[in-house]
Amino acid sequence: MSEGIIYWLQQALNALQLGSIYALIALGYTMVYGILTMINFAHGDVFMIGAFFCFLLSSTLNLTFVPTLLLTMIGTAILGVLIERLAYKPLRQAPRVSAIITALGVGMFLENFTLALAPYPKHIPMLLENVTWNFYGITLSSIQLVIISLSLGLMLLLDYIVQRTTIGMAMRAISWDKTFVPLMGIPVDFIISITFAIGAGLAGAAGTMYALAYPVIDPYMGIMVGWKAFICAVVGGIGNIRGAMAGAFILGTVEIMVVAFFPSTFRDFVAFTLLMVLIMVRPYGILGKPRIQKV
Amino acid sequence: MMVLLKQRWDALLESAWLVPLLLVIGFGLAFAIPEYHLLSVYIQLILMYIGINIILATSLNLVNGYMGEFSLAHAGFMAVGAYTSVLLTMKVFPVADFPFLFPCAVLIGGLVAALLGMIVAIPSFKVRGDYLAIITLAFLMIVKSMIENIDAIGGPRGMSGIMKLTTLPWVFFWATTLLWMIRNFIYSKYGRGVLAIREDEIASDLMSVNTQQVKFFAFMLSSFCAGIAGALFAHLLQFISPRIFDITKSTDILIMVYLGGIASIGGSILGATIFTVLLEILRPSTMAALLSWLPPFIFTPLNDYVISHLGIWRMVIMPLILILVMLYWPRGIMGLREFRGFIPRRDKQVHPHNFLHEATNNDNSDRQ
DSSP: OOHHHHHHHHHHHHHHHHHHHHHHHHHHHHHHHHHHOOOOTTHHHHHHHHHHHHHHHHHHSOOOHHHHHHHHHHHHHHHHHHHIIIIIGGGTTSOHHHHHHHHHHHHHHHHHHHHHHOOSOEEOOOOSOOOEEEETTEEEEHHHHHHHHHHHHHHHHHHHHHHHSHHHHHHHHHHHOSSSTGGGTOOHHHHHHHHHHHHHHHHHHHHHHHHHHSOEEOTTHHHHHHHHHHHHHHHHOTTOHHHHHHHHHHHHHHHHHHHHHSOTTHHHHHHHHHHHHHHHHOTTOSSSOOOOOOO | OHHHHHHHHHHHHHOTTHHHHHHHHHHHHHHHHHHHTOSOHHHHHHHHHHHHHHHHHHHHHIIIIISOOOOOTHHHHHHHHHHHHHHIIIIISOTTTOGGGHHHHHHHHHHHHHHHHHHHHTGGGTOOHHHHHHHHHHHHHHHHHHHHHOGGGTGGGOEEOOOOOOOHHHHHHHHHHHHHHHHHHHTSHHHHHHHHHHHOHHHHHHTTOOHHHHHHHHHHHHHHHHHHHHHHHHHHHSEEOTTTTSHHHHHHHHHHHHHHOSSOHHHHHHHHHHHHHHHHHTSHHHHHHHTTTSOHHHHHHHHHHTGGGHHHHHHHHHHHHHHHHHHHOTTTTTTTOOOGGGSOGGGSSSOTTOSOGGGGOOOOOOOO
16 A cells, blocks of 8 residues: 555544544533533543543552443442532523533532642553554554444444433433423433433543543643533534534544644644634534524 | 611712712822832732732623623633733833833733624624533634744743733723723613623514624623733733633633622622632631631641642632532622612612523523
């Protein structure tokens, strides 16, 4: 194969790796928005807490990869439910702005609380043996393979849960109509908690994978990654699960392309310009449906 | 007796010369304090930060409180004002020789920020609610990342060696002027339009409110004030970098606005003051100085365990306060209420803000 094609395939692989981490976080944003029409700005920090859980479990308890991943996911899921019960549930009837501000506050609290406990960046020990394979000049590392396949697996699982199970049906029902769904005997509070648990669990998985790929973690790492994942959710049409996955791979590709052509400091600039232009042109996203404002 | 006092008090508040008198006293104090060292330099510094934060909180309240939109871009406008004015005072104007050029630099900083405010105002014609919040966020990030990429203005390292031109009289002057502008805007025809947009945009459009014009003016006035505050801030701190004008700066201003209460100038003044003072009190050195009257057997262990670690923990305490305010006190200190001194005489009977708080929750949460 020619040099050019190999280069592009290699970049496509990198884009796939970045996109799958973004996708796992974006799903949390989009699921919560779909059900509560609320932007959970603390979600990026749940992802950061996931990376720190991964650090704690792997360095102090010396666990291997699979139990670390599972325990991290459970830990962040519990954290997600706690945040929902303590901070968001009392505000469900309040003006929407209150919920957004509370979410910002929860995010800042998580960042600074972690900073107070862990003032210096942490190094994650090697959880997986890093093997690289070479196919006709394209390098694939075992970490990349694990990240991509695991996140695709989790996304398929989520799609199955949302489309095929009773809980998923209840979630879709709540996002369709909040007034009549409780009358049909659906436990709304329970379903909302489950949604937060799933979203936060996926963010925990993303945190673990991010820590695998980029082993230095700090309390503020969740801010930028969280906003980027949020862009993905908006690009795909917020509230739309398949849209969030599509948006994540689009943003991953765009970012890798920008870094390939321009200085890497332009990455954020291009990502946010893309967001701004897209919202002005097509606010409901690529896969979303236009919302009709009724009087 | 009490009734008589109350009447006297009311008469004092109603009198026409109250505001000019307060202004004269304020200006006199603002000149006298630095001149005769009436207060320590540290307290003067806090007073200047309070003034700047009052400008920021009140102007953000115009968009977030009165108009009911959610803007996160305020730190971005601050950055624009700060960088413009610093470039002018450092590179263009010979400010060292002609100190009276400093207000021109501040004014131009504010005007450039107002021009950029249009970038946020124009999408707001079409986009509302969460999506407008995202646009303002994207604007903030774009401004920050542009500054980081221009090497001529220091890039990510920022600019240092700025002259300390912000003084107490200047802060007082700008704070009172801008408060006066915002207050007059709110009680003008456009201000009524702003309130109407918050309650129901489509209905106000039908009632012949020129919503585009109103939004345009509101966003531009708000960003103008933020630019001026940024310029004053830069010449007080004497160092600026893109990191200072981060999303956390926007969040700080949001805390001031919502602590003080939405749609209230008096609330924003109180919120900015309380926030700034609280942040200073929670500093380890200030806290140690404040509590040093305690007997040593209490103070020493307290100092060892709590106060010396307060520097980190105060950043944990501030968001916690924000969450608790939102949960248990969603109206803030003065939500939708106002000091009587700010309300024009013709509006005393019909107070424009006696809507229910819930009325601001007009439901744009359409189904997916």
